[in-house]
Every structure is written in C-alpha cells, then in structure tokens.
Amino acid sequence: MEARSCLVIVLAAGEGTRMRSARPKVLHAVAGQSLLGHVLAAVANFGATSIAIVVGPGQDAVAAEAKRFAPDTECFVQNERCGTAHAVLTAKSAIAARKPDDILVVYGDTPLVRPQTLARLRAPLAAGDSLAVAAFRPADPTGYGRLIVAGDRLIAIREHLDASAAEREVELCNGGIMAFAGKTALAILGRIGNQNRKGEYYLTDAVEIARDMKFRAVAVEVEEDDVRGINTKKELAEAEAVAQQRLRQAALDAGVTLIAPETVFLSADTTFGKDVVVEPYVVFGEKVSVEDGAVIHSFSHLVGARVGKGASVGPFARLRPGARLGENVHIGNFVEVKEATIEAGAKANHLSYIGDAFVGAEANIGAGTITCNYDGIAKHRTAIGKSAFIGSNSALVAPVQIGDGAYVGSGSVITADVPAEALALGRGRQVVKEGWATRLRALKSIGKRKAGSQD
Ligand code: UD1
Ligand code: CA
Numbered sequence: 001m002e003a004r005s006c007l008v009i010v011l012a013a014g015e016g017t018r019m020r021s022a023r024p025k026v027l028h029a030v031a032g033q034s035l036l037g038h039v040l041a042a043v044a045n046f047g048a049t050s051i052a053i054v055v056g057p058g059q060d061a062v063a064a065e066a067k068r069f070a071p072d073t074e075c076f077v078q079n080e081r082c083g084t085a086h087a088v089l090t091a092k093s094a095i096a097a098r099k100p101d102d103i104l105v106v107y108g109d110t111p112l113v114r115p116q117t118l119a120r121l122r123a124p125l126a127a128g129d130s131l132a133v134a135a136f137r138p139a140d141p142t143g144y145g146r147l148i149v150a151g152d153r154l155i156a157i158r159e160h161l162d163a164s165a166a167e168r169e170v171e172l173c174n175g176g177i178m179a180f181a182g183k184t185a186l187a188i189l190g191r192i193g194n195q196n197r198k199g200e201y202y203l204t205d206a207v208e209i210a211r212d213m214k215f216r217a218v219a220v221e222v223e224e225d226d227v228r229g230i231n232t233k234k235e236l237a238e239a240e241a242v243a244q245q246r247l248r249q250a251a252l253d254a255g256v257t258l259i260a261p262e263t264v265f266l267s268a269d270t271t272f273g274k275d276v277v278v279e280p281y282v283v284f285g286e287k288v289s290v291e292d293g294a295v296i297h298s299f300s301h302l303v304g305a306r307v308g309k310g311a312s313v314g315p316f317a318r319l320r321p322g323a324r325l326g327e328n329v330h331i332g333n334f335v336e337v338k339e340a341t342i343e344a345g346a347k348a349n350h351l352s353y354i355g356d357a358f359v360g361a362e363a364n365i366g367a368g369t370i371t372c373n374y375d376g377i378a379k380h381r382t383a384i385g386k387s388a389f390i391g392s393n394s395a396l397v398a399p400v401q402i403g404d405g406a407y408v409g410s411g412s413v414i415t416a417d418v419p420a421e422a423l424a425l426g427r428g429r430q431v432v433k434e435g436w437a438t439r440l441r442a443l444k445s446i447g448k449r450k451a452g453s454q455d
Contacts, residue, residue: 011058019236046286131179131181145159147172153218154218228449285304357383397415407425412427
C-alpha cells in the first residue's frame with residue numbers, strides 16, 4: 001500500500017498582543033524552544049510530507065524560525081486577518097500544487113501538541129471521512145467553538161459568539177486542529193462565507209458545508225494539553241510546567257536518575273546517556289548533552305555544553321556555550337567554563353574561569369585560576385598542555401600557551417608562553433624581615449606613653 005501524502009498548514013498570523021511583548025507570539029519559548037518550534041517538531045515527527053506556514057505581514061522572523069526547524073516549509077503571508085478559513089486559503093496554491101491525500105491544519109501557538117495526536121486526527125481520513133476535528137472538554141468552555149454531534153457524526157461547530165443559549169451548554173469544544181481529505185478540501189473551503197458576528201471567514205463552518213455536500217465529518221477527542229493555546233504570559237508559564245513534566249518523565253523513562261525531578265529544568269533538546277545522575281536544582285538550557293555515567297551536582301547551570309563520560313560537574317558550576325568536557329573531567333564549585341575544550345581527566349575543582357581555552361588531558365587547574373581572555377577589544381585563547389599544573393590564584397593572560405607538563409607557581413600572572421616541563425613564576429618575590437613586628441610594637445608602646453603623659 002502506498003503511504004498517503006500529508007500537507008500540514010500551520011496558522012501563525014496571530015497578533016499576540018496579550019503577551020505584552022514586542023516579540024511575535026509564536027517565537028516565545030517553552031523548554032528553551034519556540035512555540036512554533038515545538039509545533040513543527042511534532043509535525044515533522046508525525047510524518048508530514050510537506051509543510052506550509054501562514055504568517056502575518058512583516059513576520060519574517062517567524063518564517064525564518066519555521067525554516068530553521070523544517071527547511072522545506074513554504075511560507076505564505078496573510079496580509080489581513082480575515083479569519084481562520086481565510087488564513088488556510090492563503091496557502092491555497094500549496095494545496096492545489098501538491099494535491100495531498102490529507103491536509104492537517106494546526107495552530108502555531110499550541111506547543112504541547114504531540115505527534116500521536118496528529119496521527120489520531122488524520123486516521124479517519126484514511127477510513128473515508130472528509131473532515132476530522134480535535135475535540136476536548138475544557139473546565140470553562142467560554143470562547144471556544146462548540147461541537148454539535150449527532151450519533152457518531154459531527155454536524156456543526158458553533159462559535160461561542162454565534163451560539164444560542166442551548167448550544168453554549170455543550171461541553172465538547174473545538175480544539176482547533178482539523179484534518180481535511182485533500183480531494184474535497186478546496187470545494188468545502190471555497191464555500192465558506194463571513195456572515196457571522198465577527199464578519200470573519202470561519203474554518204469551523206467547514207463542518208456544516210461538508211454535511212450539506214454529503215461528506216462525513218467526525219470529532220476526535222484529545223487531551224486538553226494537546227490543544228492548549230498560548231495567549232498570555234500566564235498561559236506560557238502553565239505550558240512550561242506541562243513541558244517540564246513531560247521532559248522529566250521522558251528522562252526518567254530513559255534511565256536518568258533525577259533525585260528530585262521537580263527541581264530539575266530541562267530543554268526540549270537536552271540529551272542524556274546511560275547511568276547519568278542529576279542532583280536536585282539543576283538547570284539545563286538549550287543544546288546540552290550529557291554522556292554515560294556523568295554526574296551533575298546541585299545548583300549547576302548548563303547551556304550549549306557537552307559533558308563527557310563519567311565527568312563530574314558542580315555543585316554550583318556554570319557551563320556556558322562551547323564548553324566541551326572530555327571523559328572523567330572534574331569541574332567543581334564556582335567554576336565557569338565557556339568555549340573551552342577540556343580533555344580527559346583534567347580537573348578544575350574550585351573558583352575558576354576557563355574561557356576561550358584548551359586544557360589538555362590530566363591537567364590540574366588550581367583554585368582561583370582565571371584565563372584573562374578579553375583585553376577590552378578582542379577575545380584571545382589560552383592553551384594549557386596535558387598534565388600541566390596551574391598553581392592556585394594564577395591569571396593566564398591570553399593569548400598564552402602553557403606547555404605539556406609545565407608548572408605555574410601559585411599567584412602568578414602569566415603573560416608569556418611557558419615551555420613544556422618548565423616552571424614559571426610570575427609574582428613578587430617574598431621578603432622576610434626578622435623581628436620586624438617586635439620592633440613595631442615597641443615603637444607603638446613608646447608613642448602611647450608619650451601621648452598619656454600630656455594630659
Ligand atoms: C478558534 C476556533 C474555535 C476554537 C478555538 C480553539 C475558528 C473560527 N474558531 O477560535 O472554534 O474553539 O480556535 O482555540 O476557527 N489565525 C490566522 N489568521 C486569521 C485568524 C486566525 O492565522 O485570520 C490563526 C491565529 O494565529 C491562531 C489560530 O488561527 O493561531 C486561531 O485563531 P483565533 O483567532 O485565536 O481563533 P479563536 O477565536 O480562538
Ligand atoms: Ca485562540
């Protein structure tokens with residue numbers, strides 16, 4: 001049997017004014033990924049053969065984000081917001097050109113939609129239905145379109161504003177995701193008018209039109225989270241909570257030990273190997289991978305970092321973008337690593353900044369070591385050879401290289417390269433003055449007696 005083709009149309013011409021933000025609504029993030037990114041990830045995983053997105057005028061950033069997740073996405077601009085059916089027809093040429101077996105319409109602001117839910121919506125089309133609509137039962141149905149069903153058929157959707165008192169009693173609501181059989185879609189969509197309270201072209205009118213044309217429409221009940229739309233910062237925070245819950249569950253299912261899962265924050269793209277332990281209160285920003293057997297101790301913050309096998313990070317460590325830790329590397333408390341490769345077995349256990357650097361295998365970076373990578377104009381690199389030993393409280397002024405096996409004395413300011421196996425000292429020489437303190441105290445006591453005799 002040949003696989004059915006499926007065009008997914010993402011509606012994203014939202015105004016988003018209730019977010020009180022200059023940023024387009026669908027570019028706000030949940031679990032470190034834009035709302036639109038979540039939708040497109042679900043669409044891609046579900047097996048769409050082509051994707052079209054409808055954006056508002058001037059929303060180039062939205063189109064660009066869509067292409068970042070799905071490079072072949074075709075973008076359409078809806079110049080005037082005339083309703084959901086009008087938005088879908090903005091992408092009419094994609095429907096006409098591709099002649100898909102199935103068409104799925106999803107909203108760009110529903111980040112929690114899952115691939116399996118999209119697949120369930122599409123399933124009735126393969127069975128010969130013309131239209132399937134995602135149904136759910138919200139605690140408060142106000143504002144949603146109500147689904148009017150008769151037996152196993154969906155016969156109409158009544159928008160809240162246009163619904164009668166009796167219709168408003170209906171609890172089953174339109175979640176917004178709709179699936180259309182490709183061969184009847186344009187005939188149905190072409191008949192939708194705008195004779196309603198809002199004067200908009202309602203996609204929901206497709207149901208009654210399908211019925212008039214003797215096509216079959218059905219409702220498919222889904223979980224509320226799948227159709228949860230984001231309009232406000234409060235709803236964004238609620239979606240974040242659901243997304244975190246799902247990511248923690250997935251990590252646990254994959255065998256990660258989360259001692260207090262509710263305190264660990266993950267990104268949609270965080271990846272873990274086997275036997276990883278994450279202690280309480282750890283934040284994983286975007287693009288972090290943690291390999292087998294690594295331990296992330298409490299209060300660590302990681303973004304754009306790779307943690308190698310068996311490595312130990314934290315407590316209180318900060319890994320910034322470009323931190324690449326090799327096998328069994330130790331990064332301890334109050335250590336910050338940025339754009340640095342740290343090779344197997346190297347250690348920086350206390351109070352350090354390692355930025356724009358290379359640290360060779362088995363090197364030891366003493367407490368308080370700082371790579372001085374910035375001269376106020378440009379960034380420079382520090383290279384530390386394998387098995388080198390950097391004494392505590394040293395400043396390595398980049399660009400600078402410390403050779404393999406070399407030693408740097410504690411408290412040094414290193415401004416010139418250090419050859420392999422050498423010792424470099426860059427600090428004031430210690431001076432000892434025997435008996436100096438005794439003499440000082442004696443002088444002070446003479447002074448005190450003189451001052452006393454004057455009263
Ligand atoms: C819509 C449904 C309603 C459903 C609800 C679920 C219609 C007529 N109503 O109502 O039955 O219960 O969603 O959340 O479809 N959009 C455009 N261009 C437009 C209009 C909308 O791209 O001209 C996009 C929006 O960005 C949004 C989506 O379509 O992503 C839904 O539009 P919105 O105005 O929020 O529809 P609702 O009134 O909430
Ligand atoms: Ca809405």
